[in-house]
Amino acid sequence: MTLLHVVEEYAAFRRTLGEKFGVNGQVLRAFCKAMGKDASLQDVAPERVSAFLRGTGPLTASWHVKHNALLGFYRYAISREFVAHSPLPVVIPKRPPAFQPYIYSQAELRHLMDATSLYQRNRGSLEPLTVKTLLLLMYGAALRASEVLSLTNADVDLLNAVITVRNSKFFKSRLVPIAPMTIKILTEYANGRASCGDSHEAESPFFVGRKGKQIPLNTLEGAFQQLRQHAGLHREGGPRCQPRLHDLRHTSAVHRLTAWYREGKDVQLLLPQLSVYMGHAHLAATQVYLTMTPELLHEASLRFELYAKREDHHD
Numbered sequence: 001m002t003l004l005h006v007v008e009e010y011a012a013f014r015r016t017l018g019e020k021f022g023v024n025g026q027v028l029r030a031f032c033k034a035m036g037k038d039a040s041l042q043d044v045a046p047e048r049v050s051a052f053l054r055g056t057g058p059l060t061a062s063w064h065v066k067h068n069a070l071l072g073f074y075r076y077a078i079s080r081e082f083v084a085h086s087p088l089p090v091v092i093p094k095r096p097p098a099f100q101p102y103i104y105s106q107a108e109l110r111h112l113m114d115a116t117s118l119y120q121r122n123r124g125s126l127e128p129l130t131v132k133t134l135l136l137l138m139y140g141a142a143l144r145a146s147e148v149l150s151l152t153n154a155d156v157d158l159l160n161a162v163i164t165v166r167n168s169k170f171f172k173s174r175l176v177p178i179a180p181m182t183i184k185i186l187t188e189y190a191n192g193r194a195s196c197g198d199s200h201e202a203e204s205p206f207f208v209g210r211k212g213k214q215i216p217l218n219t220l221e222g223a224f225q226q227l228r229q230h231a232g233l234h235r236e237g238g239p240r241c242q243p244r245l246h247d248l249r250h251t252s253a254v255h256r257l258t259a260w261y262r263e264g265k266d267v268q269l270l271l272p273q274l275s276v277y278m279g280h281a282h283l284a285a286t287q288v289y290l291t292m293t294p295e296l297l298h299e300a301s302l303r304f305e306l307y308a309k310r311e312d313h314h315d
Contacts, residue, residue: 001082003039004032010076027069041077046087053089060240064095101250102235102243103293109139109251111231119223119230126209126223133189134207134220135248140182142252142278144168145245149215154202158183158190165279174279221245253278253289258296 007028014021034052035044053066067088074086104112116132119125137148147165155164161183163176178186189207194200198212205214224245228234233243256274260267275286290296 001041003035003041003044004037006041006077006082007032007073010073013076014072023065024069024072027066028073031066031070041083044087046089049087050089059093060096061099063093067092099241101289101291102247103254103291104233104243104247104251106255108231108233112227112233115227115231119227125226126215126219129189129192130207130209130215131220131223131227133185134215135224136185137178137182138245138248139252141176141178142249142256143176144249145217145220147279149205149207149217149220151206152203153200153206156186156190156206158187168279172279172281174276176277249278250289250291253286254291254293254296257290258293261296 011021011025011028014024031052032039035048049070053063053070055062070088071086074083074088077083078086112135113132116128116135119131120128134145134148137143138145141163143163143165147168150166150168151163155166157163161178161180163178164173165176166173168174193208196212198204198208207215209215209219228243235241235243253274257267257271260270271286272283275283278286278289280286
């Protein structure tokens with residue numbers, strides 16, 4: 001039995017359990033390609049598996065991502081008696097330090113937006129207004145890049161100031177209220193795309209590229225990297241540590257929390273609301289986004305001082 005055949009069977013099995021099987025599916029497809037199109041499952045050698053896991057660069061978290069995908073696959077294969085033993089390595093390397101999200105300052109966000117009209121290197125890049133609108137929506141509504149790119153015309157209700165995010169991570173859908181400033185930029189974009197003759201059909205993509213088609217994620221990622229470099233935003237640590245598109249979502253969460261502290265709001269009461277707004281089923285998933293910044297630490301410290309003074313007064 002070929003490796004590819006069992007991988008396809010395993011992928012179908014996982015999807016019947018309600019999984020999108022996106023990342024693990026990509027890993028297993030890459031594994032099949034590395035082992036050879038006609039490779040037999042029984043003939044996959046441990047040395048080749050180790051080479052696949054190791055890759056060509058320094059050890060990163062991707063080693064563990066790939067290992068996790070292969071671990072599930074071989075458990076399935078062994079349970080079905082397609083293979084007797086797993087060729088995965090016994091010794092698991094220590095995980096590298098977790099990636100530290102980049103929290104953009106308000107000044108850096110303005111600099112990014114200002115640079116959208118100047119970043120392009122060729123006509124194949126996304127239109128400046130498209131890039132600016134995408135980034136503002138990601139930040140303003142704390143959306144994932146995949147979520148904004150999947151929006152259809154029917155999902156963007158400017159009249160009622162709400163966006164419908166459908167079948168996002170873990171197959172969940174949610175309604176996301178949007179602020180007046182976000183409505184203004186979305187309306188400007190909608191008017192611009194209408195003047196270009198882009199489709200008004202309800203199921204057509206809201207955000208489109210130069211040819212009126214849905215924008216691929218890698219196209220937006222590439223445009224953002226050009227934009228980031230043009231804006232001069234970088235940090236130490238090499239290419240793998242540079243600010244990412246997804247960090248806009250992290251930034252949105254941290255800025256919201258900081259603003260609540262400054263406004264004297266009950267942050268503990270509001271955190272579950274932020275979790276729902278971001279599409280998380282559990283508060284722990286939201287806490288991953290709450291990177292401690294000097295501004296957030298300062299506001300939290302002020303709140304603690306007020307609390308401590310009240311406690312001293314009661315004593």
